[in-house]
Amino acid sequence: xxxxxxxxxxxxxxxxxxxxxxxxxxxxxxxxxxxxxxxxxxxxxxxxxxxxxxxxxxxxxxxxxxxxxxxxxxxxxxxxxxxxxxxxxxxxxxxxxxxxxxxxxxxxxxxxxxxxxxxxxxxxxxxxxxxxxxxxxxxxxxxxxxxxxxxxxxxxxxxxxxxxxxxxxxxxxxxxxxxxxxxxxxxxxxxxxxxxxxxxxxxxxxxxxxxxxxxxxxxxxxxxxxxxxxxxxxxxxxxxxxxxxxxxxxxxxxxxxxxxxxxxxxxxxxxxxxxxxxxxxxxxxxxxxxxxxxxxxxxxxxxxxxxxxxxxxxxxxxxxxxxxxxxxxxxxxxxxxxxxxxxxxxxxxxxxxxxxxxxxxxxxxxxxxxxxxxxxxxxxxxxxxxxxxxxxxxxxxxxxxxxxxxxxxxxxxxxxxxxxxxxxxxxxxxxxxxxxxxxxxxxxxxxxxxxxxxxxxxxxxxxxxxxxxxxxxxxxxxxxxxxxxxxxxxxxxxxxxxxxxxxxxxxxxxxxxxxxxxxxxxxxxxxxxxxxxxxxxxxxxxxxxxxxxxxxxxxxxxxxxxxxxxxxxxxxxxxxxxxxxxxxxxxxxxxxxxxxxxxxxxxxxxxxxxxxxxxxxxxxxxxxxxxxxxxxxxxxxxxxxxxxxxxxxxxxxxxxxxxxxxxxxxxxxxxxxxxxxxxxxxxxxxxxxxxxxxxxxxxxxxxxxxxxxxxxxxxxxxxxxxxxxxx
Numbered sequence: 001x002x003x004x005x006x007x008x009x010x011x012x013x014x015x016x017x018x019x020x021x022x023x024x025x026x027x028x029x030x031x032x033x034x035x036x037x038x039x040x041x042x043x044x045x046x047x048x049x050x051x052x053x054x055x056x057x058x059x060x061x062x063x064x065x066x067x068x069x070x071x072x073x074x075x076x077x078x079x080x081x082x083x084x085x086x087x088x089x090x091x092x093x094x095x096x097x098x099x100x101x102x103x104x105x106x107x108x109x110x111x112x113x114x115x116x117x118x119x120x121x122x123x124x125x126x127x128x129x130x131x132x133x134x135x136x137x138x139x140x141x142x143x144x145x146x147x148x149x150x151x152x153x154x155x156x157x158x159x160x161x162x163x164x165x166x167x168x169x170x171x172x173x174x175x176x177x178x179x180x181x182x183x184x185x186x187x188x189x190x191x192x193x194x195x196x197x198x199x200x201x202x203x204x205x206x207x208x209x210x211x212x213x214x215x216x217x218x219x220x221x222x223x224x225x226x227x228x229x230x231x232x233x234x235x236x237x238x239x240x241x242x243x244x245x246x247x248x249x250x251x252x253x254x255x256x257x258x259x260x261x262x263x264x265x266x267x268x269x270x271x272x273x274x275x276x277x278x279x280x281x282x283x284x285x286x287x288x289x290x291x292x293x294x295x296x297x298x299x300x301x302x303x304x305x306x307x308x309x310x311x312x313x314x315x316x317x318x319x320x321x322x323x324x325x326x327x328x329x330x331x332x333x334x335x336x337x338x339x340x341x342x343x344x345x346x347x348x349x350x351x352x353x354x355x356x357x358x359x360x361x362x363x364x365x366x367x368x369x370x371x372x373x374x375x376x377x378x379x380x381x382x383x384x385x386x387x388x389x390x391x392x393x394x395x396x397x398x399x400x401x402x403x404x405x406x407x408x409x410x411x412x413x414x415x416x417x418x419x420x421x422x423x424x425x426x427x428x429x430x431x432x433x434x435x436x437x438x439x440x441x442x443x444x445x446x447x448x449x450x451x452x453x454x455x456x457x458x459x460x461x462x463x464x465x466x467x468x469x470x471x472x473x474x475x476x477x478x479x480x481x482x483x484x485x486x487x488x489x490x491x492x493x494x495x496x497x498x499x500x501x502x503x504x505x506x507x508x509x510x511x512x513x514x515x516x517x518x519x520x521x522x523x524x525x526x527x528x529x530x531x532x533x534x535x536x537x538x539x540x541x542x543x544x545x546x547x548x549x550x551x552x553x554x555x556x557x558x559x560x561x562x563x564x565x566x567x568x569x570x571x572x573x574x575x576x577x578x579x580x581x582x583x584x585x586x587x588x589x590x591x592x593x594x595x596x597x598x599x600x601x602x603x604x605x606x607x608x609x610x611x612x613x614x615x616x617x618x619x620x621x622x623x624x625x626x627x628x629x630x631x632x633x634x635x636x637x638x639x640x641x642x643x644x645x646x647x648x649x650x651x652x653x654x655x656x657x658x659x660x661x662x663x664x665x666x667x668x669x670x671x672x673x674x675x676x677x678x679x680x681x682x683x684x685x686x687x688x689x690x691x692x693x694x695x696x697x698x699x700x701x702x703x704x705x706x707x708x709x710x711x712x713x714x715x716x717x718x719x720x721x722x723x724x725x726x727x
Contacts, residue, residue, distance in 0.1 A: 041352035071442025091154025114170025145200025153207035188227035199256035241283025242372035247291035248304030455572030601665035
């Protein structure tokens with residue numbers, strides 16, 4: 001029965017129907033189950049011991065709750081982060097040990113925040129339109145709410161009514177009011193910040209039995225469903241689970257999605273939240289894991305830090321909860337084994353049990369060729385992951401033809417990235433940020449993130465007239481997306497995807513097709529057909545950012561070793577040193593580089609004339625914010641220009657035995673037999689054998705028959721090698 005409670009003058013909203021404590025992270029019965037299994041499973045025992053050892057250091061001590069003054073990486077920032085983790089873990093221990101000292105530790109810290117928070121205004125290091133109070137940005141305050149809300153719920157039953165009153169009005173209400181009133185537009189934003197904000201307010205609402213908070217978290221401050229948690233689940237994922245800000249940010253956002261859903265499952269079972277939108281949270285986790293490298297690192301699309309992998313706390317949380325609510329998944333067990341720790345919840349117990357004595361867990365996650373659509377309706381382009389090989393011989397070609405990706409998007413329409421044997425070969429810079437390092441702009445994104453990393457020249461796609469896509473304007477880029485034309489990823493010998501972009505530049509049509517091939521002799525190569533067409537003449541640059549040591553070229557170049565100039569003056573070009581240059585006429589230009597123990601060769605067709613550049617990032621960078629990374633750039637000028645490039649994976653270098661095998665490229669010549677609005681026909685001589693690719697550029701029906709250049713085929717493309725069709 002619903003009723004109103006009046007505690008020392010505080011009017012509490014009607015209780016949630018299932019209000020009991022704890023409820024946000026686990027229940028009493030679940031805590032008892034965990035306690036009964038702590039000694040059974042090594043990874044569970046170890047996870048418990050690590051938390052207990054960390055928390056026990058603070059028992060009986062006065063925990064500092066400092067007045068906020070530092071940006072990320074500074075003492076006050078890191079201390080407040082440590083405090084909410086400490087409170088959460090101590091709350092868990094209280095329920096598992098029934099020792100009141102753990103609850104008292106949380107209570108004492110919360111009472112300090114109840115004194116501090118009402119006095120706070122915008123953080124002195126705030127630099128954005130969404131400043132925080134406890135931290136430099138409101139996003140971090142939302143993190144604080146998520147964990148502190150759960151901590152409060154975990155010790156709720158140990159508190160006096162007067163203590164609850166002080167904490168709810170002093171520690172929580174100022175933060176919730178700040179989010180939902182002062183930062184109302186930010187709270188309602190469909191963005192990873194909004195996910196965290198909704199989760200924080202919602203978890204606090206459940207913990208404090210405040211229906212108003214929970215309703216705002218679910219449906220937005222106006223409670224009309226146009227914003228709030230459900231709108232976040234609708235707006236940021238495509239129907240197949242692709243997260244529009246990219247894989248690095250699904251890693252970050254998946255934690256508040258799963259933690260708030262975990263709390264709602266108990267407090268609001270009527271929502272059936274884990275089945276919402278055809279189990280979108282399960283799809284989100286699976287798609288996020290598919291967008292990782294062999295070492296578990298998330299592919300560096302958009303703003304991304306390359307060191308983040310699936311052993312992070314966010315993925316431990318999502319994997320353990322998913323195992324509980326969605327059932328066993330052997331792929332998740334691979335990830336959990338590498339994480340080597342579990343949550344102290346039902347999912348954590350189940351995973352710990354599954355890992356105990358299990359010697360058959362695969363070494364790698366079950367990666368496969370896969371395509372994901374972008375946009376909430378699945379109609380805003382997408383991303384294809386072409387994959388050939390198994391185990392540590394896996395090669396993955398990413399082809400990105402998505403929407404912009406909100407504020408974390410880059411201007412990189414039709415961009416490609418290549419990973420091989422776990423190494424990044426054709427690279428994406430990711431983001432310019434030293435997160436958590438105060439000396440580097442307070443751990444925030446550095447200015448070069450916008451001026452270089454997000455600009456088109458920092459990627460592997462065409463730049464027209466040294467100007468980034470959409471002129472580098474986010475609001476313009478957000479209006480458009482690229483479109484897939486055709487694809488086939490169901491073959492182990494020929495995987496292909498084609499997409500177009502018509503809005504990055506006015507009156508410029510870009511169409512790029514990637515063929516990832518495994519030839520009958522086992523060698524892997526990529527054939528990249530990239531057409532740019534326009535009624536006006538343009539300068540087209542196609543960069544290949546690569547990781548490795550240059551070994552050899554087929555052409556003579558002039559190197560600038562005594563004096564260097566930048567490649568340009570703006571749009572990211574100002575950060576590139578021009579290290580070498582070559583001018584070629586009617587040739588197949590090749591260069592080979594070595595990464596780890598494998599050789600890679602890029603062969604490109606030069607029709608008429610082209611200029612080739614070797615560049616390196618780091619110009620106009622007095623603070624050394626950028627990594628020094630090389631690129632190979634092909635420059636052509638004209639109205640309609642075709643870039644036909646073959647990327648070979650070949651050979652082996654053994655530095656111990658000091659020998660090389662197959663260190664030279666097998667591509668001998670590239671010829672473009674036809675290229676117009678109807679067809680593109682490319683011929684590649686691979687040693688003494690002919691590789692032929694025929695492609696239709698306007699009719700993509702799988703049943704249409706085509707004839708040109710005395711070549712016949714059915715469907716949008718066909719590939720022959722040594723006179724035989726490759727399927």
